Amino acid sequence: MTPFRSATALVAASALLATTLTGCQFGGEEQDTSPIFIAADLELSGAAAGVGKAYRQALELKIEQLNASGALNGRTIELLPKDNRSDASESLRNIVDFSNDSRVSAIIMGGCNECAVGAVRTINEKQIPTVALAAASAVASPVADRRYVFKLAPNAADNAGALTVELSRRRIATVGLLRSDDPYGREGVDALRGEFSKAGIQLLVEESVRSTATEVERQAAALAAAEPEALVIWTPPEQAMLAATTVKQAGFTGALYFDASAAGDLFLGASARAAERATLVFTQTMVIDDVIATTPAKAARRQWFQDYTARFGGYHGSSSFAADAVQLIADAELRAGGQTGQVDREALRNVLETSQLDGLSGPIRMTPDNHSGLMPQALTTLVARNGRWRLAS
Incomplete structure (x- = not known):
């Protein structure tokens, strides 16, 4: 190549490079490829470890799927999980640590009602968007005091209404209740009493059990002795299956009804x-x-x-709530925009507050007046047959 041609080629190459750089700098915004950090406060040990494990599995699977899908516009999600040991005090320490981590866009909390309710004040003071998988209405209501807290779990009022419809359909007139001794359990008995009053159903006997309890013999004996036609069990999954076995051993022969909080593994195992x-x-x-x-x-x-x-190797009912929480946060992060590599928690909160999703759990709708997104239409009736849950015919 002649010196003239070499110089000409060099000038052309330099011009092309300059044009490319100019296009990157001035032709549009630089693509944001920074990771989205989602923190998770989960019950990985202690009384609620079974559900906590299912949540973590669901979070990891959903994040893996989203990262591989290409739907995040070149970004990826990274999970930062911590074990709260099924303890509200430990959970609050985790929330503070996550809030102080400038990388974290949002937090997902597990199913511990005391943990979520106890962290509300700190979450709002720290102004960090949080999606809780706990069921108590006090997690997300009143909204004015919980601007940064959102809830993805069936609501007590919706559960009570659906259960009462089934009890009425079966013409059951007397009911016993075993409930968890926590905010959701106390909310549940109030909701059931209201629905029972309208339906003409009598609540004969009510017993409560602490969320950490591993024995329910005393409560089961009292419930069986009252001889209700049906028993409503309103506790976490492990206790619900334990209670089902124990009340039968105590001589109860009536029908069993479970609130949504009792949903656990698809296959019932020893409790079948x-x-x-x-x-x-x-x-x-x-x-x-x-x-x-x-x-x-x-x-x-x-x-x-x-x-x-x-x-x-099996399915856990609550896994879809955790997956939907990831989807809500990822969608909100992409819609919120902001400067490349910068976390804008306020913008993320604002988008979450108007989110709509036909989720894996069912229809989800958040509004400025309602931060509890799962719609009543998501609920249906299941029945235990041959060792697993089936859709009721």
Whole structure:
């Protein structure tokens, strides 16, 4: 090549490079490829470790799927989990640590009602968006005092209404209640009393159990002795299955009804015999293999059910709430925008407050007046048959 041609080629190459750089700098905003950090405060040990493990599995699977999907516009999600040991004090320390980490966009809290309710003040003072998987209404209401807190779990009023419809349909007139001794359990008995009063159902006997309890013999004996036609069990999954077995051993022969908080593993294992023909109010995703996928949302739920089952060897009902929490935060982060690599928690909160999603759990709608997003239509009736939950016919 002649010196003239070499110089000409060099000038052309330099011009092309300059044009490319100019386009990157002035032709549009630089693409944000910074990671999205989501913190998780979970019950990985202690009384609620079973549900906490399911939440962590669901979070990790959903994040893996989103990162591989290309739907995050070149970004990835990183999970920062901590164990709260099923203890509200430990949970609060985790929330403070997460809040002080400038990388963290939002927090997902597990199913511990005392943990979520106890952290509300700190979350709002620290102004960090938080999606809690706990069921108590005090987690997200009143909204004016909980601007940064959102809830993804079935609501007590919706559960009580659905249970009462089933009890009325079966013409059951007398009921016993075993409830958790926590904010959600106390909320539950109030909601049930209100619904029972309208339906003409009598609550004969009520017993409570601490969330850390591993024995329910005393409560089971008292419930069986009252001889109600049906028993409503309003406790976390492990206690619910323990109670089902124990009340049968105590001589109870009536029907069993479970609130959504009792939903655990799809297969009932050692409790299968005691729970046979029991009724559970929960989301359809728990039994989506019984449902014909006639819509994209149902197809997505079926795929989630299959993916979770293939990965972990079984299905846990509450897993979809954790997955939906990740989806809500990821969608809000992308919509909130902001400077590249900068976390804008206020913008994220504002987007979360108007989020709508046909989620894996069902329809989810957040509004400025309602931070508890799961719609009543998400609930359906399941029945225990041959050792697993099935869609009620």
